[in-house]
Amino acid sequence: MEKATRDEEMQRPLVSSPSPSPSIWMVVMSTMVAVAGSFEFGISVGFSSPSQDGIMHDLDLSLxxxxxxxxxxxxxxxxxxxxSGRVADIIGRKRAMAVSxxxxIMGWLAIIFGKDSWLLNLGRLSVGFGIGLVSYVVPIYIAEITTKDLRGGFTTVNQLLICGGVSLVYVLGNVLPWRTLALIGAAPCTLQLVGLVFIPESPRWLAKTGRDNEFVSALQRLRGKGCDISEEADEIKEFTKTLQSLPQGRMLDLFQRRYLRAVIVGVGLMAFQQFGGVNGITFYASKIFVSAGFSSGKLGTTMYAILQFPMTAVGAFLMDKSGRRPLLLVSSSGTCLGTLLVGISFALQASSQSQLKPILAxxxxxxxxxxFSLGMGAIPWVIMSEIFPINMKGSAGSLVTLMNWFGSWVLSYVFNFMMSWSSxxxxFIFACICGLSVVFVKTMVPETKGRTLEDIQASMNSFK
Incomplete structure (x- = not known):
């Protein structure tokens, strides 16, 4: 008996095998398919700048x-x-991306084959609807499929691909005619439509809609075949069960006290992101450089475009290392300093130091x-995807995304009038708004690094 026991002990491994760690290849693949929509977003936003001369000439359009x-x-x-929120809640994240x-695709086809301005406008409107939908769905989907230690960096890829799309269309627009550029614009959404067939639906959306078998299957695919998902699955189910006792959220329900902090943080970050001047500066960067004393805006705008991509990549790398709040504080402080320097450069126009104006600008x-690319561009979307409970995510996502696009429209419309009034x-107004964003981040925005979505949402929203 003693010998048998000794033999059994000798056959045991010296170190017990750990449970298999999560595999991220399916998360990576799913993220890549999702951010094809982000790339489409960037191309769509950037298309109007390089195509302006060609469209106006070919279709004889006025300014x-x-x-x-x-x-x-x-x-x-x-x-x-x-x-966006309602569509994504009713038909799911994948189908919402497919609708987008x-x-x-229909919008780009109308632009490619359009011979009259009304068809181009209809196509542009259709593309706008699509990217308005996907601008909410992509960060939400990525946040819901990733683990807590990867969520920030993966969600930031959304902004990275938006910058990539804008930069690509600027570069290609210098050598390609506008109809060919529109054909390229249709490529990312076509690829995403095919890719959606091969990736799983959001497990949290499946749990919310009561599809338990599909929920377990999707979560297992995302974490790897040999990974033990029981703890994560139980946490998601338990939190979802708590939310089932609450009514399905409507837009007005967001202003209840239990959700108020999350709404203030989500809407506030989007407001500061837009009203700090980003779209006015991006849309009219060339004009700003010329107004600041450059003979041409090409050099400045090229440097401006080139800088966006690597800085966004740095932000994505640091997201899950330094945290959201430190990056936001550095980013908003930097935007305040940048706009202040530009304001000073224009203030020096009539002084003896006017030669400093182009350098300062x-x-x-x-x-x-x-x-901006380091944090304020991406992190508001990341935090928006993290702080709202799934029963309110549709309504809250619609409100926050609407705030973003409304701010974009207002600023792009009034910017030229503001510059005519006083450059x-x-x-200086932008600098003040960016300065206020530093205070807002410091006092209102929580740190979400390394926390599960359920933990973040329970701390932000009271369910009692």
Missing amino acids: SEYSVFGSILTIGAMVGAIM DIFC LTGLLVFTGS SGTF
Whole structure:
């Protein structure tokens, strides 16, 4: 008996095998398919700048007629934003992305084959609706499929691909005709439509809709075949069960006391992101450089575009290391400094130091875009995807995304009027708003790094 026991002990492994760790290949694949929509977003936003001369010449459009074509994108996006949360809640995250793809493809086809301005406008409106829908769904989907230690970096890829889309269309627009550029614009949504067949639905949405078998299957696919998902599955189910006792959220329900902090944080971050000047500066960067004393805006805008991508990549890398709040504080402080420098450069126009004006303007705009790309561009979308409970995520997502697109429309519309009133005053106003965003982040925004969605949402929203 003693010998048998000794033999059994000798056959045991010296170190017990740990349980298999989660595999991330399916999360990576699913994220890549989702952010094809983000790339589409960037191309759609950037398309109107390099195509302006070609469309106006080929279709004999006036500047005001082309302005309608350019701005109608944001109108469609606002409509898509209003519907985005409800659509994603009813038909699921994957199907919502598919609906977005269909609208974008139809819109690009109308632009490619359009011979009249009304068809181009209709196509641009359709593309706007599609990207308004996907701008909410993509960060939500990524946040719901990733683990807590990867969620920030993966969700930031959304903003990285938006910047990539804008940069690509700017570069290709220098050498390609506008109809070919529109054909390229249809490619990401077509690829996403195919890719959606091969990725799982959001497990949290499946749990919310009572599809328990599909929920377990989707979570297992995302974590790997050999991974023990029982603890994570139980946590998601328990939190979802708590939410089932609450009514399905409507827009007005967001203003109940239990959700108020989350609403203030989500809407506030989007308001500061937009009203800090980003779209006015991005849409009219070339004009700003010329106004600041450069003979041409090409050098400045090229440097501006090149800087966005690596700084967004740095932000994605640091997201789950340094945390959301430190990056937001550095980013908003940098945007404040950048806009202040540009404001000073315009204030020096009539002084003896006017030779410093172009240098200060270039420095300020590069500091602004680098700082914005580091945090304020991506992190509001990340936090929006984390703080709202799933019973309110549809309504809250629609409200927050609508705030983003409304701010984009307002700023892109009034920017030229503000610059005509006072160039220095415009940027001093932006600097004040960016300064207030530092205070807002410091006092209101929670740190969500390394926490599960259920933990974040329980701490942000009272369910008693």
